[in-house]
Amino acid sequence: MKSGWHIGWFLLLSLVSRAQTILPLPADFESVSVEKPFLYQLVRPADRLTSADALPADLAYWQSAESINYGRGSATGWARFSVRSEQARTLWLELTTHFMDSVGVWVRADNGPLQRLRGPASHRDQATLLAPVNHHYFLYALPLPARQTTTVWVRGWVIPGDALKFGVRLYTPNRFLAVQQRDLWGWAMFAGVVLAILGGVTIAFVFSQRTIYILYAGYVVCLSAYALLNDGWGAFLPDSLAWFDRITTIVHWLNLGFGAFVMFSRRFLTVSASAKKALIVRWPEGIPMIVICGLIFWVEWAHITDNDLLARLLYAVGFVCFGGYAVIWATYLADAFRRKYALAWLLVGAVSAVLGFFAINAVLINFGLIQNPLPDMVALRIALLVEFTILSVGWLYRRKLLQNARQQLEIQNHQLQSDVIQTQEAERQRIAADLHDDLGGTLATLRRRLADISQHTTDADTQRAFAEAExxxxxxSDDLRRISHNLMPPEFARLGLAPALEQLARNQPPQPTQFSFVKSGKEIKLPLDVELNAYRIVSELVQNIHKHAQAQRAAVQLLYHTDKLTITVEDDGLGNHSVTKPTQSTGIGLKNSKLRADYIGATLWRDVSEAGTLVVLDIPYPSPMYAARTSLPNSPN
Structure with missing residues (x-):
């Protein structure tokens, strides 16, 4: 009795064990991921085995796995699983990778013959008629007889040094097409977002011609190409572009993308000169890029010559050099944090998703620290979309900050101009008053004293000397009156701009230049500070004609339009024939005129030709709110 109980328990355990090694497929089956305990991979893959005939049948030689991950330990790997279908059907077997250079799938139903499935045998065959439908992963049609156990063996070969990992999935055809449609829509949305970003960046570059837009576009293009090629979409490229789809070539996109990102970060963070000097060389970002590209070509040569040791060594050196990007980028971030540049946190937040993906993928998966591969391309696609979105929004925010900073600077500059001009006007008023009241009074007193003295002397020579001094x-006195008038025209606030300019033109000496004055249109009073600054500009232009033009005739014209006042100062002088170098004072005067024009919101432009020089000052009529303002110091208004 006791021995019978032991035999029954042993048979029960055997049935449970058998049940755990065969995946049952019910009639309502649609899709399933083949995982532990039904999926196995060979513990010690045999490179020389090219068919499933010679593989051990005992599961003791096989390791149960969540998904296939041979790591970097061998170039060839074998996997197997067994399924039992309740009805005869044809399922589609998907191996979620395109990195294998050579693939073979064999099946056997119970004690039937071993058969190799027709399907793609290399990563360039995925988008061909060898598969049930064009697909960017390896896809096979798997026939299953009713109520029989079918065992499937999968052999994969990849060049040394690259990790071989993939998942195994079974679908009904209708279910697969539905899943593929969702995947296509996901990639289509990804491509749409990328194209929208590139379109906006291109438009911005056309208008601004700034290198930062090219670097950002290069980063987006390189990482998007890496994601698409890494997910197998390169299988749809023509044979002439097959080089872009090579497993080792895909790394070039990643390298160039991160290089563009580091150079983009330097401009995005407006890195200070001290941070650049800390990196010793002027363009440090390009050094790791050049080194890594050279290493990649060397790695490809190692793969071609089957030098596995050299390939592994170069991979290790490449990871070390790739860390050069991290050092440079960390230097830029440290400089930004030291300057309390808020956008540094936005940049870190944007790339954290992508950096996290590559850290997990490289460390945990490629080095075999975990057996179950993460959904690489789905995670990468999401990470890139998150990063591109944050960077694009952050860039708009950065542009807004820069625009606000420029506006604030313009306000400060305008206030500084106002302070300078008001200070000049106050000083002109003070000097004009001192000249008129003090020096003018002194000259008048001196003239009366000399007249009194000349009346009390009888010496002819003395009287003649007094007569010559008169x-x-x-x-x-006339020069003093003219200088005082130029500094501050008397009753300017009462007379206005037109009479003051007319008086200025008519008071000019007739030699060597004869000035004329013309006014057209109905006179419109402007704010006092606008008219006074316009008068200063014209006065400076008149002085320049006297000093440099060598003109015979000159004209000052006021043209009152419906929306603006146009003042022209024209002469028939040397024009572009002038060989006189402008003096420092003249340069300061012209700059001061431009400063005054900007201050009152006017446009000042100058045309020099063989016929002479024409200067045009366009003053738009101010709004009612501005018209009520006056900036003259000590103004009664």
């Missing part, structure tokens, strides 16, 4: 004193 014109000099008169000229000094």
């Amino acid at each position: 014109p000099l004193i008169q000229k000094s």
